[in-house]
Amino acid sequence: MTDFGFDAQRALDAVRRFANDAPAQIADGLGRLVRDAPPERLEQLMLSPARKPILDAIFWRIPKQLDSGQAAGLTASIRWCITGRPDEGIDIYQLEILDGSCSVVREAEAPDPRLTITLDGVDFLRLVTGNLDPMKAYFRGQIKLVGDVMVAAKIASLFRIPGGGTGNGNGANGPQP
Secondary structure: OOOOOOOHHHHHHHHHHHHHHHHHHHHHHHHHHHHHOOHHHHHHHHHOOOHHHHHHHHHHHHHHHEOHHHHOOOEEEEEEEEEOOOOOOOEEEEEEEEOOEEEEEEHHHOOOOOEEEEEEHHHHHHHHOOOOOHHHHHHHOOEEEEEOHHHHHHHHHHEOOOOOOOOOOOOOOOOOO
16 A cells, blocks of 8 residues: 555544644634624524524533533532523523532523522623623623622633633633623
8 A cells, every 4th residue: 555645643633633622713713703793793693593502502511611620529500590582581501510520400400509690691602702701790780690609709710611702712711600
């Protein structure tokens, strides 16, 4: 068999690197899109049928980004109440963190949370893409916290969320209240 200068192992390694970097690249791209979108476009998006798949995709990804070392020994339920639906309902997602692992529970299945975070869908998109400062948003009333606010203070250190709209992909601005 003739070798045409093709190194299969190098190619495989390149594909693996690309696959490993893809979530960060997608998150970084989403962060830039959210940052650059006019507010009325984000509002339209979160009032459209795309809202549920967007929220589902975000919450599907969050447990995969848990830093199990930071979450070791922690037990916490964090309920996210995302307002601004066209029917005036609320989308509810709950993160269940148990000693280094995380899962998402939807709606009525969820046990009572240790912390409830309530915010509008557009603000949620901005928050998880690093385009909304959680402290400023809290003091402006864009984010409401009920329960153990110490859990809210710890959220940023628990997750390695890539992207953040800053173009650096370092995850410094993940889902933080």
